[in-house]
Amino acid sequence: MKVRVPVVFRSPKIGLILLGASIWSCNTLKRVAPDQQLLTQYKIFTDSTEVRDPQVRDLVLQRPNAKIAGIPLRLHLYNMAKQDADSSFQAWLYAKEGRKDRWEKLLSRKQVERMGESFLVSGYSRWLKRIGEPPAVIDTSITEKSLQRLQAYYYNRGYFNQEADFEVNPTSDRRAEVLYRLKLGEPYRIDSLSWRISSADVDSIYREYQDASRVKAGKQYDLVDFTSERERLTQLFRNRGIWNFQESSVNFDILRDTTSRQDQSMMVELVIDDQRRRGDSVISTQPYRVRRMGDINVFADYDVLSGEQGLKVVREGDLTIFYRDKLKYKPRTLANTIAMRRDSVYRDIDRLRTYRQITNLNTFRYPNIELIESGDDYLDANIYLSARPKNSLGVDFDLTHSNIQRIGVGLGVSLITRNVFGGAETLSLSGRGSFGLLSDDIQGEDFFSEFGGDINLNFPRIWLMPFVNNKNIIPYYMQPQTRVSLGANFQKNIGLDKQTFNNILGYSWSPDDTKNNQLELLNVEFVRNVNIDRFYDVYQSTYQRLDDVADDFEDNPAVAGFYEPDPDNPDELVLTIPEGTAGFTEEVLVNGLVPTNSDTYAEVFRIEERRQRLTENNLIFASNFTHTKNTKTDINDNSFYQLRWKLESAGGLLSAISSIFPFEENDQGQNLVFNVPYSQYVKGEIDYIRHWSLSQDNTLAFHSFVGLAVPFGNADNIPFVRSYFAGGSNDNRAWFPYSLGPGSTRNLNDFNEANFKIALNLEYRFPVVGDLKGAIFSDLGNIWNLWDNEEDPAATFSGFDSLQDIALGTGFGLRYDFTYFVFRADLGFKTYDPSKPLANRWFSEYNFANSVLQIGINYPF
Structure with missing residues (x-):
């Protein structure tokens, strides 16, 4: 392929056209010999019907x-x-007499050899081959193997009398398609099922549970059923x-007549012998x-070198606990982790649960459980425990950069102490701090700092809930945990400090391998x-809205003292911060600068309402329950x-207390705790993710989310930290975080949020080159205000008509x-923008200039 570009074009569109032309000019048959054929497609037919099942199509090797x-x-x-970069270099080196000697005098013999291996000479060719893909030249031997794989697939599903062949069908010059044709006929079915079992105990168990067999009379033969039945048994x-x-x-003995095409039935006999094999x-x-559990011995802090010599003994229920010097663990704690019980019938699941429960303590390394036959009917269990270090220290250091921070330095330290009170409790202390330079000096200083710390104490059991019977409601095999946490965080020169x-x-517990429950x-x-005086410095969009309103009153003597020249344009006047913004707002809302029914009054009222909302202190006293199934x-x-769903309620306990012991109230009649109105709301969320494997390397991923938080009682809105926002790398990727909504509004504030959210995402993922993957996505969703104090109709959800404000990004x-x-980069385009007039919402800003680049780590869902 030769591409000559004599002129440098400045237009990006022309550049894209040239790039496309250069790619198309590459001959796909460049590496296909005259006697070879490039595979363009393949089709599979069974009894003249084309097969589109990805599982079957993936069996084809080429x-x-x-x-x-x-x-x-x-x-x-x-x-x-x-193809032969090294040979080409050697041919060039010896093409002219004396060239090799001149280059070796100029460089050296070793450097000349390395020059032939350099990226510009041959390295780029090796790189292109590595990320590229050689032409899929039809190889009939591979095609034959693919046909055999297809035959084996259908043979394992009962089509024993099938016929199969393939056809290479030329489509154009040195191009062809491959057609696989299978005549399956009728599948074999199981006519009868019998069994022959050597062990009387095994035979008794099988008879009790034979109705659950995967292999049954009347079913079509399928090897998967037989494999599944062996695993079940x-x-x-x-x-x-x-x-x-x-x-x-x-094992299964199968009797069938393979010579007859009329009798498609088979007789199956299940055979279970007593032979145990090793290799x-x-x-x-x-x-x-059938064996029952005998002695159950636990060796705490087991040391392989010291063995069992000199050990002390203590008994706890069915357990015999061996230890050296001093027992560091409460016997009851160890007993709670052992699912096996003396005289109970042995169960593999009990041994597995014991492994998990011991590991869940976060105190021991993975345990060793040894089973020993004791007589004809019993098994003794020896459980060897090896303690993890009592204390462990972790240190984190990072550098950050964002649109807020020019540079930031972060340091984190964590200390973990295990078995704090002898019951396998885990105490973790963590501290973190960061400092650096801001991207602007609107705060008056360009230096920022943030520091905080947390104390977490985990108990491997349900604690402080006496009304819960652990053995019946939350047994220990569900790995119950109790977490007590205290934390604090302080900011300086970031936002409102x-x-x-x-x-x-x-509390958390897992009923099985797929489910998890969390109760806070x-x-x-x-x-x-x-x-809070920094509000208008931080929220510049809100300040600009207020200043735009104030432009019409610059000559009014009542507010004349609230302006100063604009630093960027001295001929213009702007409101001072905070005196001017506060004074102008008071004149409008309190002193009657404008009529209360005017648009100006309504706009300033909304701005002031948002200022109060974002600057108010919040006290959230909540309880919640989350269930997850994966x-x-x-x-x-x-x-x-x-599937994840969550229910949360806040303020209920404080409200009940206030009815008995009345709290102090503010001017709005809200109850105060620590001089702060406590939040009161109920909140519900449901989050669903579904993945479909379309083929070996292609996946379709779907995500949906609906959340609603309703204030009541002591509150008429949801705290900012508990509200919803739209946009961002894990949401609607055509909008930046907090920039979408609410409803049909457009960038009213720097951080737009609301109490009701709908989000739907669909993404098709496919391979590109090597570890580089591609995706095509479609994101639907928005946020609204519902049943709170927001009165703007454009921002509120009023019924099904509001669904027309759902944004679409692709x-x-x-x-x-x-x-x-996984490092992720997504480019989103505003396909349907609800902030535009109805007639202009589709594709109004669907271009690269208005696209949004989102960077993220790992997949969004």
Whole structure:
């Protein structure tokens, strides 16, 4: 491919056209020999019906070159590389007599050799080959293997008398498609099921649970059912006392007539023998027997080198606890983690729960559980525990940069102390601090600082809830945890210099591997704004709105003293901060500068209302419950769903106390605690994520969220820290955070928020080159005010008509997988903008100039 560009074009559109032309000019057949054919597509037919199932199509080993927007980009990159860069360099070096000697005198022999390996000579070709993709030249041997894989797939589903072949169909010059054709016929079905079991105990268990069998008479033969049944039986027997049962002991004898095309039935016999194997050798043929638990021994702080010599003993229920010198753990704490009980039938799940419960203590390393046969009917268990370090120290250091901070330096220190009170409690102390330079000097100083700390104490049980019977309501296999947390954070020269204090008493437990529950009985947060006079310095959009209103009153003597020359334009007057903004607002709202029914009064009233809302101190005394279910099995599982719902109530306890012991009230009749009106609201959220694996490398991801917080009683709005916002890298990516909504409003404030939110996201993810992935996305959603003190109709939700204010952002993105995290860049376009007039909402700013680049870590959902 040769591309000559004699002129440098300044227009980006012309540049894009040239780039596209250069790509298209690359001949896709450049590396395809005259006697070869490039695979353009493949199709699979079963009994003349085309198969579109991704699971079946993925069985084909050779596929066409990957395309992005219809262009085989990776193939073009591969074709741009020199196939024999090293040989070309050698040919150039010896093309003229004496050239090699001259270069070696100028450089050196070693440097000349390295020059041939340099990026400009041959390195770029190796790089293009690595990120590119060679042409998918049809290889009939690979095609034959693909056909065999398809046959095996359908054979395993009962189509034993199938016929199959493939056809290479030329489509144009050196291009062809491959057609796979299978004649399946009728599948075989199970006519009858019988069983032959050597062990009497195993036979008894099987008869009790045979109705749950995956292999049943009348079903179509499917190898998946037989594999699943072997796994089910193994799990069943190992949880009914057969502690050493092996899956290899389960076999199926199948009798069928493969010569007849009329009799499509088979007889299946389940065979379970008593042979235990290690590799290819049989190590035992003793009949499987149901075993019960005998002695259960726990070796605390076990040391391999010291062994069991000189150990002391203490008993706790069914347990015998061995320890050296002094027992560091409460016996009851150790007993609560052991799910196995003496004289109970052995269950594999009890051993697994014991592993998890011990690990959940965060005090021991992964335990070792040894089972030993004791007589004919019992098993003894030895549980060896090795303690983790009593204390551990962590230090974090980072540098930050943002639109607020020119540069910031952060330092964090954390100390973890385990087994604080002898019951495997974990105490963690953490401190953090950051300081640096601001991006502007609107605060009067360009230096900022922020520091805070937290104290967390975790108990591996439900604590301070005596009305909960742990054994019946939240058993220990659910890994219950109690968390007590105290924290504080202080800011200087950031915003309004916020000070935050919080306290949490919470509980968590997991009913099974997919579910998790969290109950925060107390979640107390106190937010104090120290420098509220900075409000208009910080919230510049709100200040600009007020100053625009004040422009019409510059000649009015009542407010003449509230202005000063604009530093950027001395011929203009602007309100001073804070005296001018406060004085002008008072003249309008209190002293009658304008009629109360005028638009000016309404605008200033809304501005002042927002100022009070964002500068007020908040006391939130809440309780909440969160339930999460996640069906994702491992990191490679791309077909799963996650459901999370949360209910929260704030202010109810304080309201009940105030009815008995009346609190002090302010002028608005609100009850005060620490001279602050406490927040009172109810809040509900539901969050749903669903992923579909379309093929081996392609995924469709869906996300939906609905949240509503309703104030009542002592409050007529939701605290800013508990409200919703729209826009950002994990939300509607065509808008920056806090810039979308509420409703059909447009950038009314620097931080737009509301108490009702709807969000819907759909994203198609696909591979690009190597670890570089691509995505096409569509984001729907907005925020509104509902049942609070907001009166602007454009910002409130009034029913189904308000759904026309749902914003739509579309776009594309790139993700690079660094194994431990994913770096993400998304470019969003405003496709439907509710802030525009109805007739001008679609595609009004759908261009690169108005697009929004969002940077994020890991996937948004």
